[in-house]
Amino acid sequence: MTRHGISLLPDCxxxxxxxxxxxxxxxxxSRLADTAGLDYVKMTEHYLGAYGGYCPSPLTFLxxxxxxxxxxxxxxxxxxxxxxxPVQLAAHIAQVDALSxxxxxxxxxxxxxxxxxxxxxxxxxxxxxxxxxxxxxVIRLWTExxxxxxxxxxxxxxxxxxxPVVQRPHPPVWGAAVRSPESFQWLxxxxxxxxxxxxxxxxxxxxxxxxxDLYTDTFREHHGEDAQHRIALSTPLYVAETxxxxxxxxxxxxxxxxxxxxxxxxxxxxxxxxxxxGYEAMGRTDARELRGFDVxxxxxxxxxxxESVVEQIHALRESYGxxxxxxxxxxxxxxxxxxxxxxRLFVDKVLPKL
Amino acid sequence: MTRHGISLLPDCxxxxxxxxxxxxxxxxxSRLADTAGLDYVKMTEHYLGAYGGYCPSPLTFLxxxxxxxxxxxxxxxxxxxxxxxPVQLAAHIAQVDALSxxxxxxxxxxxxxxxxxxxxxxxxxxxxxxxxxxxxxVIRLWTExxxxxxxxxxxxxxxxxxxPVVQRPHPPVWGAAVRSPESFQWLxxxxxxxxxxxxxxxxxxxxxxxxxDLYTDTFREHHGEDAQHRIALSTPLYVAETxxxxxxxxxxxxxxxxxxxxxxxxxxxxxxxxxxxGYEAMGRTDARELRGFDVxxxxxxxxxxxESVVEQIHALRESYGxxxxxxxxxxxxxxxxxxxxxxRLFVDKVLPKL
Numbered sequence: 057m058t059r060h061g062i063s064l065l066p067d068c069x070x071x072x073x074x075x076x077x078x079x080x081x082x083x084x085x086s087r088l089a090d091t092a093g094l095d096y097v098k099m100t101e102h103y104l105g106a107y108g109g110y111c112p113s114p115l116t117f118l119x120x121x122x123x124x125x126x127x128x129x130x131x132x133x134x135x136x137x138x139x140x141x142p143v144q145l146a147a148h149i150a151q152v153d154a155l156s157x158x159x160x161x162x163x164x165x166x167x168x169x170x171x172x173x174x175x176x177x178x179x180x181x182x183x184x185x186x187x188x189x190x191x192x193x194v195i196r197l198w199t200e201x202x203x204x205x206x207x208x209x210x211x212x213x214x215x216x217x218x219x220p221v222v223q224r225p226h227p228p229v230w231g232a233a234v235r236s237p238e239s240f241q242w243l244x245x246x247x248x249x250x251x252x253x254x255x256x257x258x259x260x261x262x263x264x265x266x267x268x269d270l271y272t273d274t275f276r277e278h279h280g281e282d283a284q285h286r287i288a289l290s291t292p293l294y295v296a297e298t299x300x301x302x303x304x305x306x307x308x309x310x311x312x313x314x315x316x317x318x319x320x321x322x323x324x325x326x327x328x329x330x331x332x333x334g335y336e337a338m339g340r341t342d343a344r345e346l347r348g349f350d351v352x353x354x355x356x357x358x359x360x361x362x363e364s365v366v367e368q369i370h371a372l373r374e375s376y377g378x379x380x381x382x383x384x385x386x387x388x389x390x391x392x393x394x395x396x397x398x399x400r401l402f403v404d405k406v407l408p409k410l
Numbered sequence: 411m412t413r414h415g416i417s418l419l420p421d422c423x424x425x426x427x428x429x430x431x432x433x434x435x436x437x438x439x440s441r442l443a444d445t446a447g448l449d450y451v452k453m454t455e456h457y458l459g460a461y462g463g464y465c466p467s468p469l470t471f472l473x474x475x476x477x478x479x480x481x482x483x484x485x486x487x488x489x490x491x492x493x494x495x496p497v498q499l500a501a502h503i504a505q506v507d508a509l510s511x512x513x514x515x516x517x518x519x520x521x522x523x524x525x526x527x528x529x530x531x532x533x534x535x536x537x538x539x540x541x542x543x544x545x546x547x548v549i550r551l552w553t554e555x556x557x558x559x560x561x562x563x564x565x566x567x568x569x570x571x572x573x574p575v576v577q578r579p580h581p582p583v584w585g586a587a588v589r590s591p592e593s594f595q596w597l598x599x600x601x602x603x604x605x606x607x608x609x610x611x612x613x614x615x616x617x618x619x620x621x622x623d624l625y626t627d628t629f630r631e632h633h634g635e636d637a638q639h640r641i642a643l644s645t646p647l648y649v650a651e652t653x654x655x656x657x658x659x660x661x662x663x664x665x666x667x668x669x670x671x672x673x674x675x676x677x678x679x680x681x682x683x684x685x686x687x688g689y690e691a692m693g694r695t696d697a698r699e700l701r702g703f704d705v706x707x708x709x710x711x712x713x714x715x716x717e718s719v720v721e722q723i724h725a726l727r728e729s730y731g732x733x734x735x736x737x738x739x740x741x742x743x744x745x746x747x748x749x750x751x752x753x754r755l756f757v758d759k760v761l762p763k764l
Contacts, residue, residue, distance in 0.1 A: 075508030075573030083477065103501060109572030112501035116470045120509055123437065123477035144493065147457060147466035154429030154464070155474055175497050176567040212529040216464030218697050219429030305440070 058373065058410060062089050062094025062399070063133060063290040063382035064117075066110035066389075067316040073389045075110045079117070081392040083124060085385060085399060089399040090125035092403040096161065098131035098290070098382045099119050101139075103172050107320035115152045124158035130156055133251055133290065133382065134165025137190035138183050139176050141210055143217065145190065146197035149223045158222035163251045164191055165232035166239065168335060169320055170327040176399025180329045182209075188242065191229070198226040230288065233267070235334050240267045249286030252376060254356035256292075256314045257349075259339060268376050288380035289372060292357035292387045295401040299360045302398075306359045307351045309388025314346055314355075357387075363404035369410060411745035412727065412764060415450025416443050416753070417487060417644040417736035418471075420464035420743075421670040427743045429464045433471070435746040437478060439739060439753060444479035446757040450515065451475050452485035452644070452736050455493075457526050461674035468508045476510035484510055487605055487644065488519025488586040491544035492537050495529050495564055497571065499544065500551035504575045512576035517605045517642075519543055519586035520593065522689060523674055524681040534683045536563075542596065545583070549652065552580040587621070589688050594621045598628025603640030607676065608710035610646075610668045611703075614692060622730050642734035643726060646711035646741045649755040651713045656752075659706045660713045663742025668700055668709075687732060711741075723764060 062085060066078050099117045102108025111117055118130040130152065137145060153160040166187045173180045189207045194201045194407045196216035204213045206395070221227060230249035233239035243250045250271050252263050268287060275285040292313065294306035321338040328336055353356065358368045372378060378382065385395045418441065420432050440451045453471045456462025465471055472484040484506065491499060507514040520541045521527065527534045550557045551571035558567045571603045575581060584603035587593035597604045604625050606617050622641060629639040646667065648660035675692040682690055705711065712722045726732060737756070738748045 070572065070574055074421075074576075075505070076511055076576055078573075079509045086477070103497060104569060104572060106572070109501070110505070112498055112505055113467075113470070116467070116473045116502065116505060117509070119470045119474040120477040123474040140500065141459060141530055144466055147463070151466055151470060153427070155433045155471070157430055176495055176568050177564055177566070210531055212531070215458060215529050216461070217423065218458060219432075220424055222428075222430055300619075354434065 058378070059095040059380040060407065061094050061098055061129070061131065061380070061382045062086070063098040063384045064111075064386050065100045065102075065108050067107055067313050067387060068110055068389045069316070073391070077391070078110055079120075081395065082386055083120060083137070084392050086121045086128070087124055088396065090128040090398060091397070094128060094403070095380070096129045096131045098133040098384060099165065100133060101136050102169070104175055105169070105171065105320045106316045107169070115148050116207050118160070119152050119155050122152065122159060128138045128159070129229075129407045130159050131159050131161040131163055131382070133163035133230070135162060137164050137194070138166040138167050138178050139270060140184045141171070142190045142193035142197060142205070143212060143215055146194040146217045149194070149227065150198065150217065150219050153227055154219045160223070160227045161230065163230040163232060164229050168332065170323045173325065180327070181331055183329075184238065185209075185332050195226060195229070215239060229284065233271070235267075237270060241274050242269040244285070245278050246269045247275065247279050249288060251288045251290065251382075252378075255291045255338070256310070256317050256356060258354050258356050262272065263376065265375060270375065281341070286380060287376060287378050288382055289376055289378045290382040290384055291372070292359075293365070293383035293385060293398070293402065294359045295362060295365050295398045296356065296402070297361060297405060299364055302360045303351070305394060306357065309390050309394070310351050310355055310357055310359075311346065311349065312388035314349065318346060351386060362401060362409070365402070365406050366409045369406070412467070412732070413449040413734040415448050415452055415483070415485065415734070418465075418737040418740050419454045419456075419736045419738060421461055421667050422464055422743045423460045423670070426696050427745070431611070431745070432464055432740075432743075433474075435749065436471075436740055437474060438746050439749050440475045440482070441478055442750065442753060444482040446753070448482060448757070449734070450483045450485045450736060451748050452487040452517065454487060455490050458521070458529055459523070459525065459674045460670045461523070469502050470604060472514070473506050473509050476506065476513065482513070483515050484513050485515040485517055485584075485736070487517035487584070489516060489517050489520040491548070492521050492540045493526070493759060494544065495561070496544045496547035496551060497566060497569055500548040500571045501573070503581065504571065504573050505553065507576045507581055508573045514577070514581045515584065516581050517584035517586060519658065519737070522588075522686065524677045534681070535685055537683075538592065538685050539563075549580060549583070564760045584640065587625070588617060588685070591621060591624060594625040595628050598625045598639070599632050601629065601633045601637065603642060605642045605644065605736075606732075607644040609692070610664070610671050610710060612708050612710050617730065619692070626731065636755060640734060641730060641732050642736055643730055643732045644736040644738055645726070646713075646737060647719070647737035647756065648711065648713045649716060649719050649752045649760060651715060651755070653718055656714045657705070660711065663744050663748070664705050664709055664711055664713075665700065665703065668703065668741035672700060710738075716755060716763070719756070719760050720763045723760070
C-alpha cells in the first residue's frame with residue numbers, strides 16, 4: 057500500500073506573506089489532511105533565509121498540529137541533528153511523541169545550506185560525523201537507561217532521557233538523502249527509512265535509481281528480506297480539473313519557489329566541502345536562467361488534472377520504488393485558497409485511482 | 411491591576427505518571443485558564459531529572475496551547491539561553507509568536523541545576539556571561555536587519571532572523587531571579603520584568619524585599635518613573651471549600667513536589683560555583699528532614715479556603731510588590747481531577763475578592 061502525506065516548507069518572503077498567515081493556513085491544511093485520512097504532515101527545519109526560515113522548529117509546529125488533529129502522523133523532514141545537542145534533541149522529540157500520543161515519525165537531515173552552518177558555528181566538513189554521532193546518541197537516549205557518550209562533539213555521563221518515548225522501542229526514524237551514496241548506504245545499514253526530495257531543477261534533482269537500489273540492497277543485506285525498508289519522496293503537487301488550469305495556477309508558484317530555492321542554493325557559490333560532493337553545482341543556477349525556465353520540461357513537480365497526476369505518480373513510484381509520497385502543497389507561498397481545492401481534488405479524484 | 415496566570419512545571423516521575431497523561435491534563439487546564447479569562451500560561455525548560463524533565467521545550471508546549479486557545483498569553487518561565495544558540499532561540503520564539511498571533515511573553519532564566527550544565531557541556535562558571543550575551547543577541551536579532559556578533563560563545567555575521575516577531579519592537583521580556591543581586595540589578599537596568607519563584611522550603615526561598623527593591627530602584631533610575639516595571643511571582647496554589655480540605659488534598663502533593671525538587675537540588679552537594687553564591691545550601695536539604703516537614707509553617711505554597719487564600723495573596727503582594735501571580739497548579743504530579751476544582755474555585759471565589 058502506498059501512503060500519502062503533505063510536506064510543508066515555508067518559502068515565504070516576509071514582504072509577501074506573514075508568518076502568522078502562513079501558520080494559520082498550514083494548520084488548516086493539516087486539519088484537512090487529518091480528516092481526509094492522509095497519513096502524514098511533514099515539516100522542515102531551516103534558518104535565516106526565506107527558504108524555510110519561517111520554521112526553525114518543525115517539532116514546535118507539529119505540536120500545534122497534534123493539538124488540532126487526532127490521528128495523522130507528525131513527521132519531521134528534516135530535523136538537523138548537526139545543529140542540536142543529542143540530550144536536547146532526544147528529549148524534544150520525545151516531548152512531541154508524548155504530547156501527540158505517539159504520532160511522531162522522525163526524519164533527520166544532514167543540513168546543506170552553507171549559511172546555516174556558518175551562523176550556527178558548526179564546521180560543514182564535520183557534518184556527516186556529527187550527524188551520525190548525534191542520531192546514534194539520540195537513539196541510545198530513547199532506548200537505554202543510563203547513557204554515556206564521549207565524542208568530539210558532545211560528551212555526557214549516565215544520562216537518563218525524559219520524557220520516555222511513547223512508541224517503543226522508539227519512533228520510526230528516517231533520513232534525508234539526495235546525492236551522497238554514503239547517505240543511502242548508511243540509512244540502509246541502520247534500518248532507517250529514506251526520505252528523497254527532488255530539487256526543483258530536474259537536471260540537478262540528484263537522485264538516481266542506482267542510489268535508491270544501493271539503499272535497498274544494503275537494507276536487505278543487514279536486516280533480511282522480511283524487514284520493511286521505506287522509501288518516501290517529497291515533491292510539489294498541484295491538481296486542478298484540467299491540465300491547463302493546474303499549470304496556470306501552479307506555474308507562477310513554482311517559479312517563486314524556484315527563485316527562493318535558488319537564492320538559498322547560491323550560498324554554494326563560494327563554498328566547497330569534501331562532505332558535499334556535487335553540491336557546488338547548485339550555486340551555479342543563475343537567476344537569469346530562471347526566466348526561461350520551462351516548468352513542464354525542467355521542473356520536478358507533479359502538476360495537472362487528476363488523470364495526468366495519476367500517471368505522473370505511477371511513473372515516480374516506478375522510477376524510485378517509492379512507498380510513501382509526501383506532497384509539498386505550500387510551495388511558492390501558496391495560501392489556503394490555493395492549496396485547499398488542489399488537496400481536495402487529490403483526495404477525491406486521485407487517491408481512489410492509485 | 412493584578413494579573414493572574416497558571417505556571418506549569420512537570421515534576422512527574424515516569425513510574426507514577428506518564429508524559430502523555432501529563433500533557434493531556436495541562437492542555438485541558440490551559441484551555442480552562444483561557445476561557446476563564448486568566449492572563450498567562452507559563453511553562454519551564456528542564457532536562458533529565460523528574461524535576462521538569464518532561465518539558466525540554468516550553469515553546470513547543472506553548473505552540474500546542476496556542477492551537478487550542480484564543481486569547482491567553484503564552485509565557486516561558488524560564489527558557490534557558492545558556493543552552494541555546496541565539497540564532498535558533500530568536501527564531502524559535504518568533505515562530506511561536508507568529509503561530510499564536512503575537513501572544514508570547516518570554517521569560518529567561520540562568521539555569522541552576524548542575525547536572526543540566528554537565529550533560530549539555532556548558533561550564534557553569536560562564537553562565538551569567540552566556541545568559542546576558544545570548545539575550546542581548548536575541549533582542550538584536552528581533553529588532554535589527556543585519557546582526558553581527560562576536561563573543562566567546564557564538565559569532566555570526568549579517569544575520570537576518572526569520573520569522574519576524576509579530577509584537578513590535580519585540581515580545582515582552584522577563585528574567586527569573588531568586589537570590590543573586592546581580593540578576594535583579596541587570597533586569598532593572600535592561601527594563602525587563604522580574605520573575606520571582608519561591609523555592610519550596612521557606613527557609614531557602616531566597617527572595618527578599620531588599621532584592622526586589624534593588625530591581626525597582628534600578629529600573630526607575632534607568633527608565634524613569636513612568637516606565638512600567640513588572641514583578642511576577644510563581645508559587646503553588648490550592649483552593650478548596652475549607653482550609654482542612656485544601657490541606658488534605660494539597661499537602662501530599664506538596665511533599666511529592668518537595669521530594670522531586672530536593673532530588674534535583676541535591677546535585678548541588680558536590681558543586682560550587684562563583685556565579686551561584688548561596689546555591690550550595692540547597693544541596694544540604696536532606697530527604698530525612700522532609701519526613702517531619704510542616705507544609706503550613708515551612709512551605710511556600712498558598713493553600714486554603716477562598717477566604718484564607720485571599721489573605722495569603724494580599725500578604726504576598728505586599729511582601730514583594732507583586733503585580734502578576736503565576737499559580738503553579740500541577741505540583742506533585744497533580745492530575746486534572748485535582749487541578750480543576752481548585753482553579754475553578756480560584757476563578758469563582760478568590761479572583762472577585764482581589
